[in-house]
Amino acid sequence: MLRHESIFALIDCNNFYVSCERAFQPKLEGKPVVVLSNNDGCIVSRSNEAKALGVPMAAPYFEVKGLLDKHHAHVFSSNYVLYADMSHRVMQVLQRFTPDVEVYSIDEAFIDLSGFTEDLTTYGVKIKETISRWTGIPVSVGIARTKTLAKIAAEKAKKSKKLKGAFSLVDSPYLEKTLELTEVGDVWGIGRSSTAHLQSHGIYNALQFSKANPAWIKKTMSIVGLRIAQELREVSCLPLEQVRERKKGITTSRSFSRAVTSLEEMTEAMATYVDRCAEKLREEGAATKTLAVYLMTNRFTDDHYYYHKVVTLPVPSDDTGELIAYATSALRSIFKEGLRYKKCGVMFTELIPKETVQTDMFDRISRERSSRRMEVLDAINARMGNGTLRYASEGWKKDWHMKCENRTPEYTTQWDQLLTVSAE
Numbered sequence: 001m002l003r004h005e006s007i008f009a010l011i012d013c014n015n016f017y018v019s020c021e022r023a024f025q026p027k028l029e030g031k032p033v034v035v036l037s038n039n040d041g042c043i044v045s046r047s048n049e050a051k052a053l054g055v056p057m058a059a060p061y062f063e064v065k066g067l068l069d070k071h072h073a074h075v076f077s078s079n080y081v082l083y084a085d086m087s088h089r090v091m092q093v094l095q096r097f098t099p100d101v102e103v104y105s106i107d108e109a110f111i112d113l114s115g116f117t118e119d120l121t122t123y124g125v126k127i128k129e130t131i132s133r134w135t136g137i138p139v140s141v142g143i144a145r146t147k148t149l150a151k152i153a154a155e156k157a158k159k160s161k162k163l164k165g166a167f168s169l170v171d172s173p174y175l176e177k178t179l180e181l182t183e184v185g186d187v188w189g190i191g192r193s194s195t196a197h198l199q200s201h202g203i204y205n206a207l208q209f210s211k212a213n214p215a216w217i218k219k220t221m222s223i224v225g226l227r228i229a230q231e232l233r234e235v236s237c238l239p240l241e242q243v244r245e246r247k248k249g250i251t252t253s254r255s256f257s258r259a260v261t262s263l264e265e266m267t268e269a270m271a272t273y274v275d276r277c278a279e280k281l282r283e284e285g286a287a288t289k290t291l292a293v294y295l296m297t298n299r300f301t302d303d304h305y306y307y308h309k310v311v312t313l314p315v316p317s318d319d320t321g322e323l324i325a326y327a328t329s330a331l332r333s334i335f336k337e338g339l340r341y342k343k344c345g346v347m348f349t350e351l352i353p354k355e356t357v358q359t360d361m362f363d364r365i366s367r368e369r370s371s372r373r374m375e376v377l378d379a380i381n382a383r384m385g386n387g388t389l390r391y392a393s394e395g396w397k398k399d400w401h402m403k404c405e406n407r408t409p410e411y412t413t414q415w416d417q418l419l420t421v422s423a424e
Helices: 016-024 048-052 061-070 080-095 120-135 147-159 175-180 192-200 206-210 214-232 263-283 320-334 367-384
Strands: 008-013 033-036 043-046 074-077 101-105 108-112 139-144 166-168 249-260 286-297 306-317 341-353
Touching: 008 080, 008 120, 008 147, 016 033, 016 043, 016 074, 016 080, 033 048, 043 048, 080 101, 080 108, 080 120, 120 139, 120 166, 139 147, 147 166, 147 175, 147 214, 175 206, 192 214, 206 214, 249 263, 263 286, 263 320, 263 341, 263 367, 286 320, 306 320, 320 341, 320 367
Parallel strands: 033 074, 139 166
Antiparallel strands: 008 108, 008 139, 033 043, 101 108, 249 341, 286 306, 286 341
């Protein structure tokens, strides 16, 4: 456990995907806005105005389309390239306040404020205003002696206009009241089954949970539950994690916008997904020893077909071209003519650090040239926009590509999609 004087802040981007769209279209402020998942399937982000209409999170779009149309809501297809870049910009701003930053998710980060002598609430407001001014993204800032309490404080800051976007529970007379008003199921780390179990024992809010018998908590919820309770008592058990654990696997898969029946189109899709996976692999500084490919038809039809094949590489690799060759060869062995495929995907497993790869004396590939080629490929795509250089096997038209009828431009990463500003 950490010393009692530890102080954490959680910076949480409000309705992040919607906020990214609004950053480039200020006219959307005050209007209902939603962002859809891949293939325009479900609601994954809602503005406060859309929430007020009763639009549920994760609702299938076709179920709420009538409601959204009735209220002239703005609907966008997900634009993950834009969202990832905007997230990176927010995290860069945080680095100006402290070097101790833990990127928790695409729209959340913890920072360490231990030892700060400034008024913490005032500092939190300063962080919020700076991020808003420099990126256009509204955030909420929660400050507390533990990460769990910082999450609760950020949620309160988000919901109360009086707090001006920042709320500190450090030495706060409102700590117990805040915990009492926080439902136990809303505490970070407590899931549905644990919530039901706690409620069956008369524990309905965070304050009651924090005062429960530690031995009973450990017995019923293991050491994980005990740590949560300790965190609620201002005993820090979760340190700042600035070094990410290496990924154990990388997967890319998508549903098609329409049924795919030809091996040619399926090969294009598989090559495209391998390319994306390989890019992630190199970002991790890793190589894969094993890859698996799979494809499937619509699971709701009588002729549902699912099959996969695993390939073990003779030498672990991060080379896109080599991985595409292995994946497409495996694909050809499981592809069946005459079926209407709905989805395919690729998975890399048994990842190892690139620097530990041992070559084979019979290896026909120059690993040194391969590394240089991938460095050039990544550098050009990073500078000129994702997909500027890609393998021919990925195709060009990609008519099978997932549905994204309302996707906005990639304003910050593609030269030909930069925002155009005109003055009259």
